[in-house]
Amino acid sequence: MHNSKPHPFDPLTPVEITQAAKIVQDELPGALPNFRVITLQEPPKNEMLHFLEQEDHGQSHASRPARKARVQVIIRTQSDSNEMVELIVNLDQAVVCKKDHLPGKHPYIDSAYMQAVESACRADPRIEAEIQKLKLPEGSTVVIEPWAYATDGMGDMTERTSMCWFYMRLSDNPDANYYAYPLDLCAEVSEQLQVTKIYHLPSSEDDRVSEDARPYDHNKVNSADLSEYHPSLRPPPRTSTKPYHVVQPQGPSFKTDGNLVSWEKWTMRVGFNYREGLTLHDIRYDDRSLFYRMSLSEMFVPYGDPRSPFPRKGAFDLGNDGAGINANNLRLGCDCLGVIKYFDGWHNTMTGEPVKLPNVVCCHEQDDGILWKHTNFRTQNAVVTRSRILVLQTIITVSNYEYIFAFHFGQDASIHYEVRATGILSTCPINIGDSVGYGTVVAPGVLAPYHQHLFSLRIDPSIDGMLNSLQVEESHALPIDNPAIHNPFRVGYTTSSEIIAEEGGLDLDFSKNRTFKIINENATNPITGTPVGFKLLPCYSQMLLAHPQSYHAKRSEFGSHAIWVTRYNDDELFPSGRHTMQSPGGEGISSVIQQRKEDPDSKTSVRNEDIVIWHTFGSTHNPRIEDWPVMPSEKMVVGLKPVNFFTGNPSLDVAVSTQERNRSVLV
Amino acid sequence: MHNSKPHPFDPLTPVEITQAAKIVQDELPGALPNFRVITLQEPPKNEMLHFLEQEDHGQSHASRPARKARVQVIIRTQSDSNEMVELIVNLDQAVVCKKDHLPGKHPYIDSAYMQAVESACRADPRIEAEIQKLKLPEGSTVVIEPWAYATDGMGDMTERTSMCWFYMRLSDNPDANYYAYPLDLCAEVSEQLQVTKIYHLPSSEDDRVSEDARPYDHNKVNSADLSEYHPSLRPPPRTSTKPYHVVQPQGPSFKTDGNLVSWEKWTMRVGFNYREGLTLHDIRYDDRSLFYRMSLSEMFVPYGDPRSPFPRKGAFDLGNDGAGINANNLRLGCDCLGVIKYFDGWHNTMTGEPVKLPNVVCCHEQDDGILWKHTNFRTQNAVVTRSRILVLQTIITVSNYEYIFAFHFGQDASIHYEVRATGILSTCPINIGDSVGYGTVVAPGVLAPYHQHLFSLRIDPSIDGMLNSLQVEESHALPIDNPAIHNPFRVGYTTSSEIIAEEGGLDLDFSKNRTFKIINENATNPITGTPVGFKLLPCYSQMLLAHPQSYHAKRSEFGSHAIWVTRYNDDELFPSGRHTMQSPGGEGISSVIQQRKEDPDSKTSVRNEDIVIWHTFGSTHNPRIEDWPVMPSEKMVVGLKPVNFFTGNPSLDVAVSTQERNRSVLV
Structure with missing residues (x-):
């Protein structure tokens, strides 16, 4: 026990x-x-x-x-x-x-302080005067949303600065969607809670920030139908969706003992911290070591609107906001179905008392369709098994956006990491009738700027032990004109592979079927005769669009390559550095690698060493209007699968699927 | 009714x-x-x-x-x-x-004829003599598996030829996995059921076909544990997986009226034919026309082993085998969970009588996790909806392999086409201790050669009408050194796009976030001001590895590009041509396009025309031993999502998820 x-x-x-x-x-x-x-x-x-x-x-x-x-x-x-x-x-x-x-470093965003920023801003008579000049609709409420300042080289990087964005709630309902009414006002607030600058925002392609107040265009007021997501502000929902229950009469197939989770030959330990949120430790299958630690290690959301002050929108959602501190309190029957085990997290107050963060991680099972099937066409005997997966999920809210992070464990010894992006687009004002090349008009007067979501999944492998290597394999056609190569019918192909020797960043290439395998060169599969391994199923994504000379690029670093391999070091958990708030740049994964390369006392070899693999993926999110006023989940999936690790299909012993067991119903 | x-x-x-x-x-x-x-x-x-x-x-x-x-x-x-x-x-x-x-064309594989080929082969005394020379283990049974001959330029392409591959069943059990015992024997059989050639297969890298018989190496006999998948030949299954029921107390949310399916604002008509299997017609959302027809149009499985006779392994699983004729009879509670509606297909006997193909398509719902969520951090009020999807699924068996094809319809007006590959690897013999550069040794003496699975999804769009265009959009950083472009902080990016003018093939490039949109230039979104459209979420895949001068390439054609756009023509349904059996090549999609380009009377413009989009995707399947003796499903997914088609999130009216409705259980 x-x-x-x-x-x-x-x-x-x-x-x-x-x-x-x-x-x-x-x-x-x-x-x-x-x-x-x-x-x-x-x-x-x-x-x-x-x-x-x-x-x-x-x-x-x-x-x-x-x-x-x-x-x-x-x-x-x-x-x-x-x-x-x-x-x-x-x-x-x-x-x-x-x-x-x-000195000069800042911890993650302090929500109590941010409330103080908001209040200071609201109390400033100059702000009040600017709001008056907007001549807002009667009964509306101004909402001030303070953001951390994404370094753009213009402000002080050592003193904390906040950017206040202004919105409006049309309705008395506190759940009204104020992102639907971005206002033409912006304020910069100092560490000392002084409003240091007030801007009016650019409202067309060639417009720039100015001091001139422009009254609010009342034609921007939309019907609730186009702008509100909260049920209290919407017509009754569709009634066509009939109830769907997941019933597990014998309970779940998993067991927990404290933070130790055991399920279908898997064991792992659930961790949780304010920054990464859910972390997993000592992941094993059938008691064979696979991964020492897995976690989301960083997330960067840079906006692509070049007009000042929008380059100051660039959020490190882990380093600045914290995936743990912003984890949702998951509710039974809402965030998942079936038999659910919740894990609580613990944080602390300003004065150092413990605070419970209830239900921040859920653990449950899902049916995942067919695991494997074969019908012998000679006997017509079909054997089919269903795939059950174990889900460990956490959901975070970062101001307007939600992210759903879930590890899926399979009976076939696969792991999938699924990210769903949902929530509300960050918006800014635009003149009615105007358009710009870096945003979508999602409602009259509402611009949803282009932006990227770049995630870094940190994979600390322990494939049959700590000494692992990264092997890059490609599939290539055999040449047709080399007499030494037998390819008479021109259909042959083979694989070539390279084991990465030094720390660095690598890129994906599906056109060569480029495959990244984490192997253990000290353990040979007894049947295939090759090293045991796991392969990464990457999420093909565009890398950071901001120029390498921009602060966004210098501060994020991990966004320049899809795969990074580094030597393991106890304190290297964050690919944009430990302190991302207003960071000046040069503290990320590529700088760390470069420093080691330049240091004669540092090792940089990653072959048959204790290594860490970091996968950068995400989306270039050029909003659709269908993402408005709340965005249907956008799924991104990364996988890890055994490759010549076992001596056969590890899910071969899953029981055959039967109606007696599954109790489906015929229409 | x-x-x-x-x-x-x-x-x-x-x-x-x-x-x-x-x-x-x-x-x-x-x-x-x-x-x-x-x-x-x-x-x-x-x-x-x-x-x-x-x-x-x-x-x-x-x-x-x-x-x-x-x-x-x-x-x-x-x-x-x-x-x-x-x-x-x-x-x-x-x-x-x-x-x-x-004359010279062949319809799809005739299973009655293939049985005759098998019998003729078995009855041939020369074959019998060769089998004797193998000195097989006592009590074993030889299994002969005839395949269609994939043209390699060596045989007669006008007369039907069959290739017989030899395997062995070790056990009396007719469900024993004979693919675990590939034999060193191969025969070519003529249309007239004469054995025209007998080979011994290459058994190492430099080995070639020969007439010399080599006795079977009895060290290749494996334990059932490593080779058998059928439960009757396996130890008892794991018992840790507890039952999981999907209960829909008020029945399904879909309705059917004959082949018309209505569900959550979607309507579509289910079709089925011997070749494509499941087809979908007149797909609409909220009565707006989206797709006139969608179907899998072809599938090619070329093997990469260059040694003769293996280049003759190259299967058109639709054109040669038929996805309809090989569709499984789906069983309640085994192939899907919940409330299931099955559709039957009809085929015909040799003499023209109708034959029912029962339960070839199933229709059911699945829970798909969170559809959208937002927590207002000021009020802490969370609104969360769950995603329900409608699944239309068919499963086919093509000799050793199984494919699970499913269209998933979402409440957010998305469509996903999911392919799962499962079943058993095609195998050939290899000497114990040897290895080759184009296959994986999955058991002693058993080589699973490298191969590809290339699918062509045919999408006949009707986005708000029949006149559509294909728009290719990319995301690019703004330049940092062009004084005419405002990008002072070097973080700006924008999209550029091109509307495709002429028929042809195109490639994917995630590094530019290259996005393929099917748009209707005659219908402008009233809010975004841009044409209404749907975008393709492609499955990033390596294209055909066989050399363009090979028969594989000439016969398949669609495998050279990921995206094809053509003008609509009533009879152009198959991107490798209508008659793929022993086809000589030059009848596929690129030849058709080329012919039209060379014909002054033919039109080749695809802008604002009735167009068809074909997406080539699949996998370069270099087997893992974990795919043996039966392969855990390998998933491939293609998506279609509205992009500035509606005036907001089409799933905004889905009811909020509640415990009262969903009845989850706390551990």
Whole structure:
């Protein structure tokens, strides 16, 4: 049963959060620290491997790694400005083992502060005067949405700056969709909550920011039918969709013991932190090691509108916002069907008390159609099995957008990572009748600018052990004119492959069937005679469109290649760096690789080493009007499949599908 | 209710099949025709459009197009050889309106004839002698699998030739997996059922066909655990998978009236024929016309092993085998869950009687996760809807392989076409310990050669009418050094697009976010100001690897480009030509386009015309051992989504997801 002592991969318990806060408070006497983060500092991998090996052998845990917390606080400095201090706390020994003052760095967005920004903006008489000049419809309410400032080189990068975008709610209903009414107003707010600039936004292709106020064009007021998504503001819904229940009379096929999930030969540990949200650890199939850790490691959403101040829209949804802190409280029967197990997360208040984030991860099963089938045409005997998948899902809200992140585990030892983008488009005003080359008019006066969503899935493999290699395989036609090559009928083809030697970024090419395999060169498949491996089924996506010399590119870095391979390092979890808020750039994955290449004491070889694979994927989202006023899910899927890892189909032993068992109904 | 007179899109009724056979019999007195095909000759589109318009207006059907049958028969000629005759029969007038003698052409594979080939081969004393020389394990049974001969330029292309591949069943069980025991023997059989050649197969990289018999290596005998998939030959299955029921207490959300399916604002007509299997006609959403016809139009499976006789393995699974004739009889509770409606197909016997093909298409609903969600972070009010999809599915068995073809209709007006490949790999012998550059050793002595599966999805659009265009859009960064282009922060990007003017083939490029839109330039979206359209979400796939000068390439043609656009012509349904059996090549989509370009009387413009889009996709299938002895489904998905077709999210009116309605259960 669930051990009372947390597993080394378990997130901090409420007791541990309190303990860490106390230790930090004692370390910083009189500082009244604002606790931004109290999270698990995961154990060093070398300690963990030793622990896992002992655990696997059922040994007592003599070498249990120390429980540690990573704590970020904001303190007031003597010069009366804010400074971030990051501390590593050893909870077992109740000591601070590391303390870094990080002047000029900012932790993730502080929602309490953002509310203060909003209030300060609203209270500023100049803003009030500008709002008056807009001559808004009677009964409307102005909504101010503060965003983190995406560095554009114009502002101060060391002091926190916020951008306030203005919208309007037409209705008294607080759930009215204010993104349907972007206003021609924008304000920049300083760390000290002073409005430092007020703009009017460009409203046509050649328009630029100005100080001139223009009254609101009342022709932009749309019918609720075109602009509202909330049921309280919509006509009654369609009634044609009949109920659909998933019934599991014998309960689920999975078991949980604390954060350990066991299902259909799979085992894994569920983790959760404020930044990445759901993380998975020590993923095994049939007790063979596959992945040490998997998580979404970053997400960047740059907007493509070149007109100032829109280049300041470029959101690091993990680094700036946090996939954990913004995880939805999932509701039974709404976010998934069937028999559901929820996991809670824990965060902390400003003063260091633990706060429960309820139901941030759900675990359930889904039917996934046919797993395998064959009909012997001689006997007409069909054998068919259905695919059951285990889903571990989390959903986040980042202002206007929602993202649904789900790991799908298959009985055939495949893993699929599915991302669904939904929610509401970010909008800005446009003159009625105008159009621009970098956005779609989704309602009269409403421009939904082009933008990209770039995700980085971090895959820390342990394919039959920690020493792995990345093999790139392509399929090529055999030449037809080389007498040394036998290809008389010109139909032959073969594969060529290369094992990547050095850290770096690589690109996809479906036209060559370019396949990325994570292999273990020390373990040979007894039948195929080739190294055991897993292959990546990538999500083919356009990379970052912003120019390499732009701040967007310098700050994100991972967006320039689809595949990155690096050596494993305990603290390298984030491909755009740990501190993305107003980051100046040059802290991402390619800079880290470059620094190692230039450092004679650093190793950069990735062949038969402990490696990490990072897959960049996403969408170039040039909005359709069908994405408005709320966007039907856009699915993106990345897969991992065994390739010559087993000695045959690992789902061969799944029971045949029968009506007796499945109870379908004939119309 | 269901009209007693068939709808013009309905497949032939049993009565009509009988009637067509009688008319053809009368036309060919004394010929004793072997009826290979009696299928609907779909009405000319110009007649159908007129009919559909009247139908739409509820008018009586004065202009109902004539019911016609397309009939293929084999007759004995005076020179005592077989000849195919193709006839078009007007059933309303009981006359033959067209009759073509097609010497040298062959209809699809005749399973009765293939059984005769098998028997002739087995009865041949030379074959018997060769089998003796193999010294097979006691109690084993030789299985002979005849294949159509994929033209390689060596044999006679006008007379039908069959290739017999030899396997062995180790067990008495007729469901034993004989593909696990490929034998070193191969025979060529003539139209006249004579064994014309006997080969021994190459068994290593440099080995070639020979006349020398080599005894079977008994070390190749594997344990059932590695080679058998049938439950009767396997240990008991895993018991960890608990039952999972889909319960629809109020029944399905779809309605059918004959072949008309209505569901969630969608309507469409289900068709079925021996060759394409499932076809869909007159697809509409909210009564707006979207697609006149959609179907899988061809599928080619070329093998990449260059050694003779393997270049003769290249299967047109539609043209040669038939997706309709090989459609599985789907079983309740096995092939799908929930409330299922089945459609039967009808085919004909050799003598022209109707034969029912039961349950060849199933229609059911599936839950598809979250359709859209938004949480207003200010009110914490979440609105979430679940996606229900309608599935129209058919499954075919082509010797060793299975394909699961399913159209998924979404409430957001999207269509996804999902292909799953499963079944058993085609195998050939290899010496134990050897390996080759174009196959995977999946069991000792068993080579699964590299091959491709190339599908052609034919999309006949009618986006708000028949005059459509293909627009190719790309996303490009704005230049940073052009003073005329405003891009001061180097982050801007825009789209460029081209409307295709002429028939031809096009390629995919995700690195430019190249997007293929089918638009109607005559219908402008009232809000976006752009033409209404649907965009293709392609399946990124490597194209045909066989050299353009190979017979594989000349015979398939569609495999050289991912997207083809052609003018609509009533009889252009098949991108490798109508008669693929032993086709010499030059009858496919690129040849047809080329011929029109060279013909001054032919039009080749495709802008604002009645056009057809063909999408080539598939997989370069270099087998994994995990595909053995039966392959976990490999999924390929193609999508179609509205793009500025509606005035907003068409699924905005889907009711919110609630626990009251969905009844999930907490663990």
